[in-house]
Amino acid sequence: MSNEEIINGLNYLDNLKELDSKSSKLNLKAATQSDLLSQSTNYLAELGQYKRAIDTNYESVEAMNTSIQSIHSTLSQSIQQNTQFTHQVSHIKDSISTTQSKLKSVEKFISIFTLPQEQQQIISSKDYIVNYPLLDALTQLNKIRDNAQLLLTPSGDPSVAALDILHSSSLLYESAYGKIFRYLKHQFDIKYAKSLVVDVEPLHVDSLSHLSQRNDLYLETLLHLTKLRRHLLQSHFLTALSQFENNQDIITDPIKYSAELLAWLHQHAADEKELLKDLLQSKPIEEALSSSLQDVSSRIRPKLQLTHALNFTQRSSQLTELISFYQNTLTQSIPVACISDLFTNL
Structure with missing residues (x-):
């Protein structure tokens, strides 16, 4: 019931003419006022509770505001820390990229200056087999050593890296050339020392080509070869000479005898020249050829x-012409020292 309704009710009671008793009016008015007072009291109590609720809510709002400010502060710190972390991650990423780049450079450096394990085993094996895998391994090893030479300073002072590479590869280097050296000498002993006509194998050619990078071993190998060929040619010549002397009399037919000698020399010198050309390819053969033909x-x-000494007849001019012909032919086709010496002051 609203206040306005209560007041209207009181006014209504005051105006009642039908009520006989004034006390009844007063009692009713008192009861109404008491009810109004009770309702007002209840209203005030509820209003107090509402105020206390508002105060409590205000405190809660203050607490929430404090929490929000704390959260905001924490969030700001988190954002700052996250920014720092992002910078650190970016720095680490750059460092990793730099490290990976350096690692690739190191791996490339190692690949340039390290012989593959398989090729190391081929060279360092205890057997004396020489084949193309060995020659390929030696080619790669020489590239490594040549690249190491590039590490020398402009003044020629070796760097520590260059010395380490050259030192660590020296054992394989010597082992590979030692194998080729022994292999060629053995091949020369069993093939080139027994027959004047030899089918030159490509492996012999390539092995000699590799060995030429070690000049001392190359020259020693050629010396061994020419010694074998010199003895073989001399043996065949002595056999042929005995046949010439059985068939031709040096006194009665010196021209034919001399022609047989020089023709034999011409043929075998030409064959020996072709053999050495096939074996040595583009390398000089004059010294080796002269050594082979020397005896x-x-x-x-x-x-x-x-x-010449025994020929006192008119045929001496024919002999001179014969010798002159072979001198011109041989010195042009076989331009080596022993051939020139053969016809000097003859």
């Missing part, structure tokens, strides 16, 4: 001198 030419010279 034969030194044995032919006194024979030709003897034919």
Whole structure:
């Protein structure tokens, strides 16, 4: 019931003319006022509770505001920390990228200056087999050593890295060339020392080509080869010479005898030249060829001198022409020292 309704009710009671008793009016008014007072009291109590609720809510709002400010502060710190963390991650990422780049450079450096394990085993094996895998491994090893030479300073002072690479590869280097050296000497002993006509194998050619990078071993190998060929040619020449002397009399037919000697020399010198050209390819053969023919030419010279000394007839001019012909032919086709010496002052 609203206050306005209560007041209207009181006014209504005051105006009642039907009520006989004034006390009844007063009692009713008192009861109404008491009810109004009770309702007002209840209203005030509820209002107090509402105020206390508002105060409590205000405190809660204050607490929430404090919490929000704390959360905001924490969030700001988190954002700042996250920014710092992002910078650190970016720095770490850059460091990782730099490290990976350096690692790739190191791996490339190692690949340039390290012989693959398989090729190391081929060279360092205890057997003396020489084949193309060994030559390929040696080629790669020489590239590594050549690259190490590039590490030298402009003044020529070796760097520590260059010395380490050259030192660590020296054992394999010597082992590979030692194998090729022994292999070629063995091949020369069993093939080139027994037959004047030899089918030159590509592996022999390539092995000699590799060995030429070690000049000392290369020259020693050629010396061994020319010694074998010199003895073989001399043996065949002595056999042929005995046949010439059985068939031809140096005194009665010196021209034919001399022609047989010089024709034999011409043929075998040409064959020996072709053999050395096939074996040595583009490398000089003159010294090796002269060494191979040395014994034969030194044995032919006194024979030709003897034919001159014993020939007092008109045929001496024919002998001179014959010797002159072979001199021109041989010195042009076989331009080596022993051939020139053969015809000097003959």
